[in-house]
Amino acid sequence: xxxxxxxxxxxxxxxxxxxxxxxxxxxxxxxxxxxxxxxxxxxxxxxxxxxxxxxxxxxxxxxxxxxxxxxxxxxxxxxxxxxxxxxxxxxxxxxxxxxxxxxxxxxxxxxxxxxxxxxxxxxxxxxxxxxxxxxxxxxxxxxxxxxxxxxx
Numbered sequence: 001x002x003x004x005x006x007x008x009x010x011x012x013x014x015x016x017x018x019x020x021x022x023x024x025x026x027x028x029x030x031x032x033x034x035x036x037x038x039x040x041x042x043x044x045x046x047x048x049x050x051x052x053x054x055x056x057x058x059x060x061x062x063x064x065x066x067x068x069x070x071x072x073x074x075x076x077x078x079x080x081x082x083x084x085x086x087x088x089x090x091x092x093x094x095x096x097x098x099x100x101x102x103x104x105x106x107x108x109x110x111x112x113x114x115x116x117x118x119x120x121x122x123x124x125x126x127x128x129x130x131x132x133x134x135x136x137x138x139x140x141x142x143x144x145x146x147x148x149x150x151x152x
Contacts, residue, residue: 001044003138010142014149021149027034030150031114031123032062037062038127038146039064047103047128049131050114051078053060054115058082061123063151076100081111085121087140091133110135112143123150 001009017037021030031050039048049063057073070080075098081088090109093099106128114123123145129135 001042003136007142008137009041010138010145013037014142014145017146017149027122027150028062034125034146034150035064036060044129044131044134045127046105046130047126050123050125052123053082058124065128066103066105069100072100074098077109077111078126081113081124082121085113087144089110089135089137089140091135093128105130107132108134110139110143110146112140114147114150 017034020033020037022032035049039045045065047063047068048073049065049068050061051058052061057071058078060068060070072091077088077090077096077099079094080098081142088111090096090099093101093106093109108129108131110127112125114125116122125143127135127139127143
């Protein structure tokens, strides 16, 4: 998908989510809605969901897609995003040191930290794709905006 088309789609999705998320301030309900909307709006998203931070591991939360790893511990893109406190775009997961393979069909990934109003990381948004190089700065920027809707 070219950048301008992707940009327009994200802008429409953000507006849609802003309208949908006013119905509750529950973060889990908001995450479930975000995962559902995103997974149905982008055909290159093969898995889209959240992992909650619990001490030194992550526990799966609301998601759309094939069965997920229930617990992530030790390594992986999700924990790296938490440790580095920043979004991580991975063009080829097979080249990411310590990548945790939950679905052998995944070839690229983006992970965005989800922070509460005080700036504490509570979870991550994790999106996988079966294609290589699926995610770019446009995805990162807009997914970061979308994650701010969870705790607003």
